[in-house]
Amino acid sequence: MRDDVATVEPSRSTSLPEDADRILQVDGLSVDFATDHGWANVVSDVSFSVGQGEIVGLVGESGSGKTVTGLSILGLVQRPPGRHAGGHIWFDGRDLTAMSDKEMRDVRGNEISMIFQEPMTSLNPAFTVGDQIAETVRRHRGGSRKAGMQRAVEVLELVGIPNATQRVRSYPHEFSGGMRQRAMIAMSLACEPKILLADEPTTALDVTIQAQILELLGSMREGIGMGVLLITHDLGVVAEVCDRVVVMYAGQVVEQSPVAPIFERPRMPYTEGLLSAMPQVGARSGRLASIPGRTPEPWNMPPGCRFHPRCPYTEPKCTEGPIPLEPVGAGWLSRCVRTHELELNGAK
Secondary structure, eight states: OOTTSOOOOTTSOOSOOSOTTSSEEEEEEEEEEEETTEEEEEEEEEEEEEOTTOEEEEEOOTTSSHHHHHHHHTTOSOTTTEEEEEEEEEETTEEGGGOOHHHHHHHBTTTEEEEOSOHHHHSOTTSOHHHHHHHHHHHHHOOOHHHHHHHHHHHHHHTTOTTHHHHTTOOGGGSOHHHHHHHHHHHHHTTOOSEEEEESTTTTOOHHHHHHHHHHHHHHHHHHOOEEEEEESOHHHHHHHOSEEEEEETTEEEEEEEHHHHHHSOSSHHHHHHHHTSOOTTOSSSSOOOOSSOOOOTTSOOSSSTTGGGOTTOOGGGGSSOOOOEEEETTEEEOOTTTTTOOOOOOO
């Protein structure tokens, strides 16, 4: 079999996992990329789920594998240089990794939508914003061009674009960065998807518009039961709107928990580092805390715990073989051999 063709790991079950009440279930997802050093594993055995009307935060530093995970759900990792190296992605009882390109085109933008991180490169500069939204609606819902444009006006108004009736005829370059971001959000919501993958949806937005967008996502999940996977660096946003949080580091899930407990007392040192780096209201010091070092290159992962070269709590046992992701409480998982020994600090 060619290396650039996606493969399904044969040792895994092809039946729906036990957590079948979830709309989206990522089960052991692994993704490789071709590099000058050979195939590098950038997403490693990642598992999590999103339920109906649930907002799940996917957090971690740049390079942790968050965006690749989101793109993999919709089959948007380019092959080559990428390849699906294992695992399954279940959506509404169907395995997305086994679908043809045609079947995936029927899912994308309709049942599962994505807000991409770079709105300027995601919108076509040759067509008006309204035409691009209307095309999505007509592709999945049918109807006339007039009806599609009317829906475009409705969703632009929904995300707070002023004078939407006129601005629907504008081209992307005529929108500011924040307005392009809102136009992308409008396009993703046009068909009222069951799952929304939101990759940094509040980037480039001022705090007022950010609050409006987060309120909109909350109302959509309550109104139509839409599940949201919120990919973000902003732990403040996660604390405000998410039900659960999945923390990724160096391509792995290192902690997973309901939101409130993980902010009170994380069980993995990397999560503690992320929380300590959050800006604190009323902080006396002018310097922000940071995690020393940098994320390892995917072709040169350290032995044992991938975070151990940067971890202040490292012991010899942290480097002895792969570290499993194990339960530490109800709905709580952690990838740390010292989980039960450490008293880690939460958000202050």
